[in-house]
Amino acid sequence: MPLTISVFSDVICPWCYVGKRRLERALDQLGQRESTTIEWLPFELNPGMPADGMERALYRARKFGAERSAQLDAQMAELGRQEGIGFAFERMTRTPSTRRAHMLIAAAGQHGRADPVVDALFRAYFEEGRNVGDPDVLREIGVAAGLDRDVVDDALGDEQLSQRVEAVERQAAEMQIAGVPFFIVDRRWAVSGAQPTEQWLAALRAA
DSSP states (O other): OOEEEEEEEOTTOHHHHHHHHHHHHHHHHHTOTTTEEEEEEEOOSOTTOOTTOEEHHHHHHHHHOHHHHHHHHHHHHHHHHHHTOOOOGGGOOEEOOOHHHHHHHHHHHHTTOHHHHHHHHHIIIIITOOOTTSHHHHHHHHHHTTOOHHHHHHHHTOHHHHHHHHHHHHHHHHTTOOSSOEEEETTTEEEESOOOHHHHHHHHHHO
């Protein structure tokens, strides 16, 4: 039967990328990929990040310490290989603000193109080392995903869309969502974290 899965996520969260792949694999195995609607909802890990972002090495050193940061990257890179994701942390030079990326996703959702935009944003940031806070990069991603250039340009400069992103993030806070990915299935039950495909299979079969 058709499903709707709402996903709170951020495009610079590696676990969100892993969680997307694991969910998709479960839906494919159940033959439910085409009948499932995925709604991508914003959750900025760094809502106070300057619009132009900051140097990733500095950001990570402040958050984890340089040595711990390197260990975490190595662990995630290994996990990515198991999931078919080529994390390229060595190519990533900036930690961006993701507000514009979420505005682009919201606009893409209005045109039925949110999922390819989200996938392209993950791939651009994590596998290509691109700055997904850069309007030019976002414009290229949006157009390549099938959006009209004017739609993309309007989205990136739309203050109302920015406010809508903030409103959804406030809803997440009110729901006490403290981390991502966070999935809500058919508005009825929640799954927190990047659960293994096997757990998704069991949960979706039960549903």
